[in-house]
Amino acid sequence: MVIPLLAVLASVAGPVGASPDAPAPMDRVFDPIAARGLHEMPGEPRELSKREEWFRDKEMRPDLHLSDAALAEAQREYAAAEKKAVLARRRGNTTAALASSPPDCPGVRVQPVTTLFNVWTHEAFPILPGDPMEPQFHVFLRDHYTNQATQMDTRLVDVLARAARRFNAARIEIVSGYRSPKYNLMLRKKGHAVARMSQHVEGHAVDFRIRGVPTQTLQTFVKSLRIGGVGFYPHSEFVHSDTGRVRYWKGS
Numbered sequence: 001m002v003i004p005l006l007a008v009l010a011s012v013a014g015p016v017g018a019s020p021d022a023p024a025p026m027d028r029v030f031d032p033i034a035a036r037g038l039h040e041m042p043g044e045p046r047e048l049s050k051r052e053e054w055f056r057d058k059e060m061r062p063d064l065h066l067s068d069a070a071l072a073e074a075q076r077e078y079a080a081a082e083k084k085a086v087l088a089r090r091r092g093n094t095t096a097a098l099a100s101s102p103p104d105c106p107g108v109r110v111q112p113v114t115t116l117f118n119v120w121t122h123e124a125f126p127i128l129p130g131d132p133m134e135p136q137f138h139v140f141l142r143d144h145y146t147n148q149a150t151q152m153d154t155r156l157v158d159v160l161a162r163a164a165r166r167f168n169a170a171r172i173e174i175v176s177g178y179r180s181p182k183y184n185l186m187l188r189k190k191g192h193a194v195a196r197m198s199q200h201v202e203g204h205a206v207d208f209r210i211r212g213v214p215t216q217t218l219q220t221f222v223k224s225l226r227i228g229g230v231g232f233y234p235h236s237e238f239v240h241s242d243t244g245r246v247r248y249w250k251g252s
Contacts, residue, residue, distance in 0.1 A: 045184040055246055083130065114164030118146035118174045127161055141177025141206065145186075150178045150203040153243045154211055160208065167213050173237060175238045199229065205242035207233075215239060223248060 064077065112126035118140060125140040137157065143147035160172055179187075180202035187194045199205035210218060219232040219239045231240030233251040240251075 011182070031233050043145070083090060084183050098126070113161050114169055116140065116160065116174050117171055118144070118177075126220065127164070138178075138203075141174065142204075143178050143180040145182055145183040146178045146180045148178070152178060152203045152206075155227060155249050156204075156206045156241065159222060159241045160203075161227060162225065163218065163221060164211065167210055169210045170215070173211065173238075175209065175236075176201050199242035199244050204228075205240060207231075207238045207240050209238040224239050 033183065106193050114127050116125040116127065116172060118125075121144055123140060125136065137154065138152050139149050141152050163169065164172060177200070179194075179198060181201055182195075183195055183202050184198055193212075200207075209215065214232050214244075215237050216232065222239055222241050223230045226246055228241065228243040229245065229247045229249075231249050231251055233240065233252045
């Protein structure tokens with residue numbers, strides 16, 4: 001017992017021969033602020049069990065439950081908007097009809113007006129009631145050769161939607177949308193019948209077809225809309241529609 005006690009006293013007294021008034025070494029000075037900081041430092045995060053992770057994810061999920069009264073009210077609002085859209089379609093205002101229907105309603109499955117299919121990129125793009133579709137629509141109709149996109153004229157959506165409703169088409173094939181100046185020039189050099197100042201280069205044209213609908217029948221309907229130029233291509237089996245001046249022609 002004597003030896004350990006002497007060792008403790010020696011450690012407290014400091015090195016042999018040191019003055020009792022000399023300051024203690026810095027590593028032996030007790031700093032209450034530093035000690036408190038060490039005490040308050042957060043520990044290492046504990047790995048959660050699968051059960052704890054499940055409860056944590058459950059707490060973070062948004063509450064999507066609706067009461068019967070709230071669901072009935074939402075469905076009444078949807079029915080009123082749908083009635084408004086039907087009246088707009090009867091007046092021939094498809095743009096207003098698309099904007100009238102709500103994009104979503106609890107308990108109601110939203111059916112697309114039609115689905116566009118790009119024959120070059122093999123991408124599908126649904127036209128949904130009330131969906132403004134920007135900027136996805138512009139990217140969908142991008143130049144497949146250069147992968148460039150531009151601001152497409154959204155009046156083309158009206159043409160496609162009205163054609164889909166007229167022929168009850170669940171799918172419309174897009175043959176051409178935006179055409180970059182580089183790609184347009186390349187087609188001209190290869191002898192293709194494309195205009196030097198094509199409406200495709202301006203983002204104002206779309207070439208499309210509907211399987212099961214004769215090309216001439218589709219052309220006749222698009223001409224009746226009188227929105228812009230309409231080209232008829234019986235051999236390639238597609239119709240050109242643009243938002244330029246009203247004019248008609250027949251290609252190959």
